[in-house]
Amino acid sequence: MSDVYAKPLPxxxxxxxxxxxxxxxxxxxxxxxxxxxxxxxxASRYCPSCLGERSEWQATSGQGMVVSYCGFHKAYWxxxxxxxxxxxxxxxxxxxxxxxxxxxxxxxERIKIxxxxxxxxDAVTDAVTLVRFKP
Amino acid sequence: MPxxxxxxxxxxIGQSEYGRNLPDSQLKLGARALKAALDxxxxxxxxxxxxxxxxxxxxxxxYDRVAEAYGLNTRWAAQTWLHGRFVTSALQQAAxxxxxxxxxxxxxxxxxxFTRERQILGGPGDHEGSREDGGTHGESxxxxxxxxxxxxxxxMQRYMAMYGATSEQLAAVPIAFRKHALxxxxxxxxxxxxxxDHQRARMVVDPxxxxxxxxxxxxxxxxxVTTMERARDMKKKPIPIAGMQGxxxxxxxxxxxxxxxxxxxxxxxxxxxxAADNEVFAMAGVGLPDIDGLYTYDAFSPLILFVLERFGYCxxxxxxxxxxxxxxxxxxxxxxxxxGGLLSxxxxxxxxxxxxxxxxxxxxxxxxxxxxxxxxxxxxxxxxSVILGNAL
Numbered sequence: 306m307s308d309v310y311a312k313p314l315p316x317x318x319x320x321x322x323x324x325x326x327x328x329x330x331x332x333x334x335x336x337x338x339x340x341x342x343x344x345x346x347x348a349s350r351y352c353p354s355c356l357g358e359r360s361e362w363q364a365t366s367g368q369g370m371v372v373s374y375c376g377f378h379k380a381y382w383x384x385x386x387x388x389x390x391x392x393x394x395x396x397x398x399x400x401x402x403x404x405x406x407x408x409x410x411x412x413x414e415r416i417k418i419x420x421x422x423x424x425x426x427d428a429v430t431d432a433v434t435l436v437r438f439k440p
Numbered sequence: 441m442p443x444x445x446x447x448x449x450x451x452x453i454g455q456s457e458y459g460r461n462l463p464d465s466q467l468k469l470g471a472r473a474l475k476a477a478l479d480x481x482x483x484x485x486x487x488x489x490x491x492x493x494x495x496x497x498x499x500x501x502x503y504d505r506v507a508e509a510y511g512l513n514t515r516w517a518a519q520t521w522l523h524g525r526f527v528t529s530a531l532q533q534a535a536x537x538x539x540x541x542x543x544x545x546x547x548x549x550x551x552x553x554f555t556r557e558r559q560i561l562g563g564p565g566d567h568e569g570s571r572e573d574g575g576t577h578g579e580s581x582x583x584x585x586x587x588x589x590x591x592x593x594x595x596m597q598r599y600m601a602m603y604g605a606t607s608e609q610l611a612a613v614p615i616a617f618r619k620h621a622l623x624x625x626x627x628x629x630x631x632x633x634x635x636x637d638h639q640r641a642r643m644v645v646d647p648x649x650x651x652x653x654x655x656x657x658x659x660x661x662x663x664x665v666t667t668m669e670r671a672r673d674m675k676k677k678p679i680p681i682a683g684m685q686g687x688x689x690x691x692x693x694x695x696x697x698x699x700x701x702x703x704x705x706x707x708x709x710x711x712x713x714x715a716a717d718n719e720v721f722a723m724a725g726v727g728l729p730d731i732d733g734l735y736t737y738d739a740f741s742p743l744i745l746f747v748l749e750r751f752g753y754c755x756x757x758x759x760x761x762x763x764x765x766x767x768x769x770x771x772x773x774x775x776x777x778x779x780g781g782l783l784s785x786x787x788x789x790x791x792x793x794x795x796x797x798x799x800x801x802x803x804x805x806x807x808x809x810x811x812x813x814x815x816x817x818x819x820x821x822x823x824x825s826v827i828l829g830n831a832l
Binding site for chain 1: 562563564566578580581582583584585586587589590593594595596597598601642643644645646647648691702703704705708
């Protein structure tokens with residue numbers, strides 16, 4: 306943790322707050338429709354599958370699979386300048402939703418599409434824990 | 441319901457100079473392009489009674505300021521913001537407005553000063569990419585997915601893994617467009633590009649190298665749209681809008697990927713597209729073999745592969761091989777972006793390619809002329825399209 310974290314932080318609002326509170330508690334929380342049981346991401350007030358308005362937040366397995374990745378060699382934000390080149394991955398969770406994130410401690414040459422990963426909770430500030438992944 | 445096919449036409453075109461760090465403002469470049477387009481059509485400013493602008497916040501001015509600044513009095517306006525998605529959208533709205541009688545003569549105006557405002561193309565100034573932590577191209581800044589190039593790169597990486605496509609194959613796209621740019625008097629890039637140059641160039645967002653990413657330039661372009669009937673009385677040969685279709689949206693779509701590649705929330709499954717999936721062909725009364733040239737919004741070179749598959753020119757996973765051996769070059773089976781596109785001519789929001797299509801169909805482009813061009817198509821990998829015809 307650091308009070309000089311200069312990278313962009315996710316906007317946490319009333320809708321997605323349970324996701325980020327879950328991350329701080331070491332849980333990958335997803336919103337699930339109480340009418341059709343579909344998980345969804347990002348958070349929304351109604352279900353994109355059935356338009357149902359009732360939902361609950363559930364702790365999930367945190368398990369997923371790498372769907373794709375890319376490697377940033379250019380720092381579009383000055384705060385990433387010390388990190389380039391760094392990789393961004395897209396992970397498909399067992400529950401079906403997909404997230405953009407990063408892998409922890411995996412060099413680029415070992416990233417493979419289809420590799421199984423699990424959530425890793427990275428407290429980057431006192432208030433925000435990012436959801437990254439490990440093999 | 442009568443078809444809009446061939447009821448409207450592009451009657452005049454004009455542009456400013458294109459280039460990096462131009463001293464003139466966006467509005468001044470636009471004024472120069474408007475004046476040139478009016479001259480081209482043989483019209484006066486008073487004849488313009490509609491505006492369809494492809495600019496606006498965060499990269500420019502709104503329709504009312506444009507009308508006021510150019511001394512126009514218009515009775516219809518449409519506005520998209522300056523985003524690649526909206527090229528044919530702005531053109532189609534103009535066509536629909538004149539076909540429905542809401543305006544007689546619509547000026548489609550795009551004016552860009554990207555080199556003055558490059559900080560908004562990814563990074564802290566990119567409000568579009570930061571909204572709700574999820575931008576149009578998948579931007580997710582807290583995880584470092586901080587620019588549109590990232591969305592195109594993550595789609596290309598998956599495409600490469602699925603189909604075995606390579607960076608060397610992808611290079612055929614910028615190499616082809618550079619050859620075309622060398623024949624365009626308006627082009628920013630003036631030197632040939634080789635495979636070795638492409639492979640030696642720095643990575644921007646792996647697997648996209650420098651020459652897979654478009655130029656950042658300034659410039660303005662104007663196209664004047666009116667009814668076919670009225671266009672026949674103007675100075676230049678009218679170029680009819682033969683067919684059009686809107687952009688696709690929904691969960692199967694991600695802007696920088698073919699449908700269902702599996703990017704962002706797209707469900708992944710392979711799907712072969714045909715001309716029948718794209719109503720633009722039926723509206724224009726043509727098939728794939730009738731298209732003499734294809735134009736697209738080439739912000740990043742993978743988008744060329746994706747549009748070819750989406751419109752049925754080749755099957756899923758085939759495009760990287762399909763574009764080899766000069767097939768998309770002038771003289772090839774399907775020349776694409778024949779003035780160099782965003783990759784090598786200039787980034788004028790894609791409108792430099794619309795102007796090029798009009799010039800091609802008029803037979804005005806000399807060394808880069810597609811012989812006997814009768815139908816040219818502008819399409820994007822997110823699904824919108826316009827087919828322009830040849831009135832002869």
